[in-house]
Amino acid sequence: MHPYFAYTIISLFAYLIINWGFNVCRGGTREGIEGGGGGVKKSDPQTASKTSAPASSSSGSKCPEDCTSVKELQQKLSDATKKVATLEEEIVANTKASVQHSAAIANLTQSINDMQKKQEDN
Numbered sequence: 001m002h003p004y005f006a007y008t009i010i011s012l013f014a015y016l017i018i019n020w021g022f023n024v025c026r027g028g029t030r031e032g033i034e035g036g037g038g039g040v041k042k043s044d045p046q047t048a049s050k051t052s053a054p055a056s057s058s059s060g061s062k063c064p065e066d067c068t069s070v071k072e073l074q075q076k077l078s079d080a081t082k083k084v085a086t087l088e089e090e091i092v093a094n095t096k097a098s099v100q101h102s103a104a105i106a107n108l109t110q111s112i113n114d115m116q117k118k119q120e121d122n
Helices: 002-026 030-034 045-052 063-121
Strands: none
Touching: 002 063
């Protein structure tokens, strides 16, 4: 259950980062373009023309820089995902080693108890 939780969190962050990148490259969210929810108001033609302009035009659009940063973020996310996978493998290995140590300690404790019983019997 624990690895699935980590994958779910990583997937959620990846979705949010990629979704944010597409919204920024597109010039705003759909609500902002349509004028809903505190976005661009339809009565302001100057602001509306900036947001409704195509992403390839240079009138206030920062898509190339933002898309580059999204690619960098995706690369960082990929690296982080690899690190998480490595850490999970190390956790599994450490857990196995811990179980082996616990078993060895239990055997040692049992041996000590047996030796003490033999000494009491003598």
